[in-house]
Amino acid sequence: MKEQKIKRVYVWEIPVRFYHWLNALVVATLAVTGYLIGNPFAIQSGAEAYLGYWFGTVRFIHFVAAFIFFFNFLFRVYWGFAGNKYADWKNFIPYTKKYIKECFDVLKLDILHIKGKPFISVGHNALAGLTYFLTFLAFLFQSITGFGMYSAMSDSFFPKLFAWIVPLMGGDFAVRQWHHLMMWFFIIFAIVHVYIVFYHDYVEGRGVLSSMAGGWKFIEKDKPD
Amino acid sequence: MEKSPTIYEQIKSSGYSRRDFLKFCAWMAAFMGIESSGVGNIVRAMETKHRLPVVWFHFQECTCCSESFIRSSHPIVADIILDKISLDYTETLQAAAGYQAEEALHNTMKKYKGEYLMLVEGSVPTDNDGVYCCIAGKTSLDIVKEAAEGAKAIVSWGSCASNGCIQAANPNPTGATPIHKIIKNKPIINVPGCPPIGEVMAGVIVHLLTFDRIPQLDGLGRPKAFYSRRIHDTCYRRPNYDAGLFVESFDDESAREGYCLYKMGCKGPVTYNACSVTKWNNGVSYPIKSGHPCIGCSEENFWDNGPFYQHLSSFPGFGIETTADDIGLAVGAATVAGMAAHAVRANIKKRKLINADIEESKNEGGE
Ligand code: HEM
Numbered sequence: 001m002k003e004q005k006i007k008r009v010y011v012w013e014i015p016v017r018f019y020h021w022l023n024a025l026v027v028a029t030l031a032v033t034g035y036l037i038g039n040p041f042a043i044q045s046g047a048e049a050y051l052g053y054w055f056g057t058v059r060f061i062h063f064v065a066a067f068i069f070f071f072n073f074l075f076r077v078y079w080g081f082a083g084n085k086y087a088d089w090k091n092f093i094p095y096t097k098k099y100i101k102e103c104f105d106v107l108k109l110d111i112l113h114i115k116g117k118p119f120i121s122v123g124h125n126a127l128a129g130l131t132y133f134l135t136f137l138a139f140l141f142q143s144i145t146g147f148g149m150y151s152a153m154s155d156s157f158f159p160k161l162f163a164w165i166v167p168l169m170g171g172d173f174a175v176r177q178w179h180h181l182m183m184w185f186f187i188i189f190a191i192v193h194v195y196i197v198f199y200h201d202y203v204e205g206r207g208v209l210s211s212m213a214g215g216w217k218f219i220e221k222d223k224p225d
Numbered sequence: 226m227e228k229s230p231t232i233y234e235q236i237k238s239s240g241y242s243r244r245d246f247l248k249f250c251a252w253m254a255a256f257m258g259i260e261s262s263g264v265g266n267i268v269r270a271m272e273t274k275h276r277l278p279v280v281w282f283h284f285q286e287c288t289c290c291s292e293s294f295i296r297s298s299h300p301i302v303a304d305i306i307l308d309k310i311s312l313d314y315t316e317t318l319q320a321a322a323g324y325q326a327e328e329a330l331h332n333t334m335k336k337y338k339g340e341y342l343m344l345v346e347g348s349v350p351t352d353n354d355g356v357y358c359c360i361a362g363k364t365s366l367d368i369v370k371e372a373a374e375g376a377k378a379i380v381s382w383g384s385c386a387s388n389g390c391i392q393a394a395n396p397n398p399t400g401a402t403p404i405h406k407i408i409k410n411k412p413i414i415n416v417p418g419c420p421p422i423g424e425v426m427a428g429v430i431v432h433l434l435t436f437d438r439i440p441q442l443d444g445l446g447r448p449k450a451f452y453s454r455r456i457h458d459t460c461y462r463r464p465n466y467d468a469g470l471f472v473e474s475f476d477d478e479s480a481r482e483g484y485c486l487y488k489m490g491c492k493g494p495v496t497y498n499a500c501s502v503t504k505w506n507n508g509v510s511y512p513i514k515s516g517h518p519c520i521g522c523s524e525e526n527f528w529d530n531g532p533f534y535q536h537l538s539s540f541p542g543f544g545i546e547t548t549a550d551d552i553g554l555a556v557g558a559a560t561v562a563g564m565a566a567h568a569v570r571a572n573i574k575k576r577k578l579i580n581a582d583i584e585e586s587k588n589e590g591g592e
Pocket residue numbers: 027030031033034035037038039059062063066067069070142143145146147149150176179180182183186494537
C-alpha cells in the first residue's frame with residue numbers, strides 16, 4: 001500500500017465556526033423579516049386591530065436579530081486580531097502585491113477556468129478573503145443604516161450612536177431605500193457563496209464544505225500549512 | 226430711535242381683550258410643548274418686548290407657506306404677529322410696491338442691522354448666476370446674501386427654502402438650492418413641509434419672540450418641538466399597522482375599515498412632521514385621517530422619492546415603476562444563470578482533473 005499523501009490542518013477554530021453559523025442564521029432571519037417589512041401581505045378579514053400583532057412581531061424579530069447580528073460581527077472583528085493565522089484580519093485586506101496576484105490567479109483558475117494548474121491556499125484564498133472583506137463592509141453599512149432608522153423608534157443610547165447617518169443620506173426615506181436594496185446583496189452573496197463552497201469541495205476534494213463544521217481542511221503533506 | 230410699543234400694547238390697541246391675549250399665550254405654549262408653568266414666560270415676554278423687525282422674502286415658491294400661516298387657527302397670529310407688529314417687507318402682503326417697498330426693506334436692514342429676523346419662503350436658483358429669480362433688478366442669490374449679512378437669525382419656511390422642494394426635483398433645471406446650503410454663518414431654522422402647518426410656523430415665531438434664542442434643532446436643523454416625531458409615531462391608524470391590517474386599494478373593504486395605508490405608499494414611517502399631532506385646518510384632519518397616505522412633503526427629495534403610491538421608490542434610469550426588489554430579482558436571476566453556466570463549464574474543464582484524482586484514490590485505496 002502506498003503511503004498517504006494527505007495531512008489535515010485545523011483551520012477554523014470554534015469561535016469562527018460559531019460566528020459563521022450564528023451569522024448565517026441571523027442574516028437569513030433578517031432577510032426574510034426585512035423582506036416582509038418592505039412587502040407585507042395584507043389580511044383582508046375585516047378584523048379589528050386589537051386581535052393581532054403579526055406585523056409588529058415581524059419587526060420585533062428583525063430588531064432582535066439585528067442586535068445579535070451586530071455584536072456577533074463585532075466579535076468576529078475582534079477575533080481577526082485574537083484568532084489563528086487563518087482568521088487573521090490580514091487575510092481580508094489586499095495590501096500586498098502577492099495578495100492581489102493571488103486574487104487574479106484564483107479568478108483565472110476557478111472562475112474563468114483559463115488556468116489549469118491548481119495551487120493551494122489553506123485558509124481563505126485571496127479572492128475569497130477579499131469578497132468576505134466586501135461582505136464585512138456591507139455588514140457595517142447595513143448595521144449603520146438599520147440602527148440609524150431604529151434610532152427614531154428607540155430611547156436607548158445605542159441606536160442613537162448611528163443617528164448621524166440619517167441627515168447624511170438626506171432623510172429616513174433614502175436610508176430605508178438603501179437598506180432595502182442592500183438586502184439583495186446579502187441574498188446574492190449567500191447564493192454564490194454556497195455554490196462556490198460546493199464547487200471547491202467538488203473540484204478539490206479538500207473538505208472545504210465541512211471545514212466550517214468541524215474546522216479541518218486537508219492538504220498534501222509536502223505543502224506548508 | 227423712536228420707542229415702539231410692546232407686543233402686548235399692540236395687541237391691545239388692535240381691540241383684543243386681556244382675556245384673548247392670555248388665551249393666545251396659553252394656546253401657543255401648548256403648541257410649542259411648553260409646560261403650563263411656562264405660560265407666564267410667554268405673557269411676560271409679550272408684555273415687555275418690543276417689535277421684532279422681520280423681513281419675509283419670497284423666491285421660487287407658490288406662497289403656500291404664507292397661505293398656511295395666515296390661515297393659522299388663531300387670529301392673533303396673522304393679525305398681530307406679522308401684519309401689525311413686525312413685518313417690514315413681504316412681497317405678497319405689503320401694500321407698498323416698487324421703490325417704496327425696496328426702501329422699506331433697506332431701511333430695516335440698515336436700522337436694525339444684526340437684529341432683524343429674516344424669513345425666507347422659496348428656494349434660490351443658483352445656475353447661470355441665479356438669473357431665474359430676480360427682484361428689483363437683483364438676483365435672489367444676491368438678495369439672500371445681502372440680507373443674511375445683518376440678520377440675527379434666518380427661518381427657512383417650507384420645503385422650498387429648507388430642502389428645495391419641487392424646483393429642486395430631478396433634473397433641477399434652475400439649480401434651485403435651499404437657504405442652508407447658501408448661508409453658512411447664521412443660525413438657520415428649517416421649517417419644512419409643503420406647506421408647514423400654520424400653528425407650527427406661529428410656534429417658531431413666538432418662540433423666537435419669547436425666548437430670544439433659536440429653538441432646539443435636530444440634525445437637519447428643524448425645531449425639535451415639531452419635527453422630532455414621525456407621522457407614523459402618533460398616527461391613529463398605527464394599531465392597524467402593527468396588526469398587519471393594510472389597505473390595498475383605495476376602494477377596497479380595508480379602506481372603508483380605515484386600515485393602515487402603508488401599502489398605498491404611506492411615507493408616514495419616514496416623515497418627521499407634526500401632522501398627526503397638531504393636524505390641519507384648526508385641528509380638523511390630516512391626510513391620513515382623510516384616507517390618503519402621507520407623501521412625505523416635509524422630507525428632502527420627496528418629489529423624487531416617488532411614485533407616491535408605492536412603498537419603495539423607483540430607481541432613476543430604470544423606468545418609473547422599477548424598485549429595488551425588481552432590480553435585486555433581476556440581478557439574482559442573472560447570478561443563478563451565471564452559476565449554472567459556470568457549473569457546466571467546470572464539469573467540462575475540470576473533468577480530467579477530477580477523474581485523475583478519482584483514479585489515484587482507487588489505486589491508493591484498492592489493491
Ligand atoms: C443582513 C442584514 C439585514 C437585512 C438583509 C435587512 C433587511 C431589511 C429590509 C429589506 C427592510 C425593509 C425596508 C423597507 O421598508 O422597504 C428592513 C427594515 C429595517 N431594518 Fe433591516 N436588515 C438587516 C439588518 C438590520 C440591522 C443590523 C438593523 C439594526 C437595527 C436593521 C434595522 C431595520 C429597521 C429599523 C428597519 C425599518 C423597519 C420599519 O420600517 O419599521 N436591519 N431591513
